[in-house]
Amino acid sequence: MVTIKELPKEEYLLKGHAACAGCGPAVSLRHLYKALGNKVMMMVPACCTTVIQGPYPYTSFAVPLQNILFESAAAAASGVVAALKQRKINDVTVVSWAGDGGTVDIGIQALSGAAERGTDFIYICYDNEAYGNTGMQRSGATPYGAWTTTTPSGKRERKKDMPLIMAAHKIPYVTTACTSYPLDFINKLRKAREIRGTKYIHLLTPCPTGWRCDSSKTIELGRLAVLSGLWVLYEIENGRFKLNSPSDKLVDKTKRKPVKEYFTPQGRFRGLSADDAERIQKWIDEDWDQYSRLTSAPDLAIYGKL
Numbered sequence: 001m002v003t004i005k006e007l008p009k010e011e012y013l014l015k016g017h018a019a020c021a022g023c024g025p026a027v028s029l030r031h032l033y034k035a036l037g038n039k040v041m042m043m044v045p046a047c048c049t050t051v052i053q054g055p056y057p058y059t060s061f062a063v064p065l066q067n068i069l070f071e072s073a074a075a076a077a078s079g080v081v082a083a084l085k086q087r088k089i090n091d092v093t094v095v096s097w098a099g100d101g102g103t104v105d106i107g108i109q110a111l112s113g114a115a116e117r118g119t120d121f122i123y124i125c126y127d128n129e130a131y132g133n134t135g136m137q138r139s140g141a142t143p144y145g146a147w148t149t150t151t152p153s154g155k156r157e158r159k160k161d162m163p164l165i166m167a168a169h170k171i172p173y174v175t176t177a178c179t180s181y182p183l184d185f186i187n188k189l190r191k192a193r194e195i196r197g198t199k200y201i202h203l204l205t206p207c208p209t210g211w212r213c214d215s216s217k218t219i220e221l222g223r224l225a226v227l228s229g230l231w232v233l234y235e236i237e238n239g240r241f242k243l244n245s246p247s248d249k250l251v252d253k254t255k256r257k258p259v260k261e262y263f264t265p266q267g268r269f270r271g272l273s274a275d276d277a278e279r280i281q282k283w284i285d286e287d288w289d290q291y292s293r294l295t296s297a298p299d300l301a302i303y304g305k306l
C-alpha cells in the first residue's frame, strides 16, 4: 500500500486549468497521475473534463489524451489497445475517464461491449451525479431526491447501480472509490494497472457547483457520503467481494453517521421532505444487509449468484 510520502512529486495536471473551485473530478485527476505517471493514454468523452483540459491548442494535461464522442470512451479505448498491441507497445496504460452521463446513460453500450470483449484497459466513471458540463441535468446516476435543472422538485428515481452492472460482465476487477480517500483510489489504480482485462472504477467526485455547496466542502462531503454508508468503498476481484476502509468498519449500523448530515450542507437536497430522507435512510440500511451478507461469506463468489 502506497503512502503519501511515497507519491511522486511530478504533476501531470498542470496549474491554471479551467475547473470550478473545489472541483472533485480535478482533485482526482491529479491523484490519477500520481498513481499512474505519464505512461497513460486517456480517452475522454464530452464532459466537464473536456473543459478542465482547456481548449486546443492550450492544455492543462501533460499526457496524451483523445477527446472522443460522448458515447464512445470505451470503444475508443478498444481501438487504441488494439493499435498499441499491433505496434508491440506494452508499457502504456489505456484509461477511459468519463462522467456519469457518459457512462451510465449514453456510454453504457460501448462500455458493455468493451467489457464483454475483455479490452485490456481501465475505465473510470467519475460520478458528480449529473450532467455538469451542460448545466446540471439529471443522469441515471443522480440520486433520489436530488435537485437538478431537469428535476426541479427532486429526482423521483433511484441511482443506477453501475458497479454491479459491470460486475455482471464478470470482468476481473470492479471497485468503487471517492475523491476524499486519495490513497484508496491510488492503490486501486495501481492494482488495476497490473490486472489484465477490463477494470472498472466508479469514483464518487463531489461537485460544489452541482451539489450547491461551498467549494471548501468537497472533501468533507465525500467523507460524509462514505461514513453515512450511502457510498460504499468495496472491491470485487475475480468475483470476490471485499469492503475497504473505512466502509469495512460500518457494517454495524450504529457506526454509520445519519445520512441527514450528508444532505444538510448541500443545496441540491434542500427540498427533500422528511419522508424522503427517512426512505433513503431505510434503503441505505437495506443495502447494508446485502453488504453484510457478502462480507460474512467471503468464499461466496458473487459471480456465482449472477
Ligand SMILES: Cc1ncc(C[n+]2csc(CCOP(=O)(O)OP(=O)(O)O)c2C)c(N)n1
Pocket: 046, 047, 048, 049, 070, 071, 098, 099, 100, 101, 102, 103, 128, 130, 131, 132, 133, 134, 139
Ligand atoms: C451525443 C451528444 N449528446 C449531448 C451532448 C452534450 N453534452 C456534452 S457534455 C454533456 C454532459 C456530460 O455529463 P457527464 O458525462 O455526467 O460529465 P460531466 O459534465 O458531469 O463531467 C452533454 C449532455 C454531446 N456532446 N453529445
Ligand code: SF4
Pocket: 018, 019, 020, 021, 022, 023, 024, 025, 026, 048, 128, 132, 133, 206, 207, 208, 209, 210
Ligand atoms: S461543474 Fe462540477 S464537476 Fe464540472 S468543473 Fe465544476 S465542480 Fe467540476
Ligand SMILES: [Mg+2]
Pocket: 099, 100, 101, 126, 127, 128, 129, 130, 131, 132
Ligand atoms: Mg456528471
